[in-house]
Amino acid sequence: QQPVQSPQAVILREGEDAVINCSSSKALYSVHWYRQKHGEAPVFLMILLKGGEQKGHEKISASFNEKKQQSSLYLTASQLSYSGTYFCGTVTGGGNKLTFGTGTQLKVEL
Amino acid sequence: EADIYQTPRYLVIGTGKKITLECSQTMGHDKMYWYQQDPGMELHLIHYSYGVNSTEKGDLSSESTVSRIRTEHFPLTLESARPSHTSQYLCASSRGGLGNQPQHFGDGTRLSIL
Numbered sequence: 001q002q003p004v005q006s007p008q009a010v011i012l013r014e015g016e017d018a019v020i021n022c023s024s025s026k027a028l029y030s031v032h033w034y035r036q037k038h039g040e041a042p043v044f045l046m047i048l049l050k051g052g053e054q055k056g057h058e059k060i061s062a063s064f065n066e067k068k069q070q071s072s073l074y075l076t077a078s079q080l081s082y083s084g085t086y087f088c089g090t091v092t093g094g095g096n097k098l099t100f101g102t103g104t105q106l107k108v109e110l
Numbered sequence: 111e112a113d114i115y116q117t118p119r120y121l122v123i124g125t126g127k128k129i130t131l132e133c134s135q136t137m138g139h140d141k142m143y144w145y146q147q148d149p150g151m152e153l154h155l156i157h158y159s160y161g162v163n164s165t166e167k168g169d170l171s172s173e174s175t176v177s178r179i180r181t182e183h184f185p186l187t188l189e190s191a192r193p194s195h196t197s198q199y200l201c202a203s204s205r206g207g208l209g210n211q212p213q214h215f216g217d218g219t220r221l222s223i224l
Contacts, residue, residue, distance in 0.1 A: 002152070030209040041200065041215035042153070049210055087152065091209030098143075098213060099169060100153040 001025050003090050003101035011107045012078045020073040020104045022088030031064050031071040032089040032098060035082075042087060045073075078108045113137055116201050116216035124224050129188045131219045133201035142184040143213065145200040146170060153200065159184060191223045 003024045010018055022031060030049045034042040048064035048071060059076045075082055085105050089098035114135040123129060135142065140161045145153040145168075155168030159178040173195070174188050184203075188195055198220050202213040 032212065041217050044212040044214070047210060047212060085150075089213075097155065097158060097168075099155070100145075103152050105150075 002099060003088055005086075005088060005101040005104045007104060008102070009105040009107075011109065012082075014080060014108055014110055015077055016108075018075045018078060018106060020075075020086050020088075020106070022071045022073075022090070022101050024069045024090050024092075026069065026090070026092045028064075028066070028069050028090050028092055030091045031062075032091070033062055033071075033073050034087045034089065034100075035084045036087065037084040075106070078106075080108050080110070082106060083108045114201060114203055114214050114216040116199075116219050118219060119217060120220045120222075122222045122224065123191060125190075125192055127191050129191050129221070131186045131199055131201075131221070133184045133186070133216060134182050135184075135203040135214075135216075136182060137203060137205075137214070138181065139203035139214075140181070140206045141204045141211075142178065143202045143204075144168070144174075144176060144184070144186050145202065146172065147198045147200055147218075149198070157186065191221075193223045196221060196223050 003022050006021045032047050033045040036042040050066045062073045064071045085103045087103050088101040117132045142159045144157040146156050147153045154170035156172040157176040159165045198218050200218045201216045204213045205211045
């Protein structure tokens with residue numbers, strides 16, 4: 001089953017914050033986050049392993065709630081360069097096979 | 111930077127032709143993947159490989175086939191292309207591990223079947 005992301009789309013003004021959520025119906029081993037700009041390949045942002053850790057990458061951070069099988073991506077003080085489609089990818093059990101979520105389109109405007 | 115290459119970047123071809131999409135990586139990664147992505151939509155895994163001579167079908171059924179004779183090379187073949195195969199195909203690779211390694215993507219092949 002494909003993870004469900006919310007919201008589907010969001011428009012921000014530069015400097016505003018956003019939260020993107022990813023929910024799965026299966027027990028998760030890890031959650032990956034990627035950003036894809038129009039016409040380009042997805043680019044890796046971060047991985048969270050089960051254990052409820054929170055990771056940060058400059059002004060982008062994420063958390064993983066193992067009990068709820070949910071992950072959230074936090075974008076603070078958004079910049080124009082943050083625009084793109086964000087995908088979560090989930091791994092269940094062992095292996096490295098990702099199931100990507102439905103995607104969230106984010107647009108940052110001046 | 112990841113070193114994974116896909117050719118061609120764009121391909122427009124007629125129905126019934128045999129097509130091979132190339133994917134090569136220079137990182138020595140054991141695991142390789144093929145995804146299909148329609149414009150503005152999510153990525154669907156169609157094939158993956160955990161090493162030489164290992165190939166598995168992904169979550170989305172596909173009429174394409176793959177082979178993994180060398181670690182660095184993971185080509186995808188369509189024996190007889192149809193308009194329903196029109197899409198973008200993305201190749202990716204990752205190190206071994208248990209879901210804790212990032213996937214590195216190529217730039218993709220945009221395929222259009224007339």
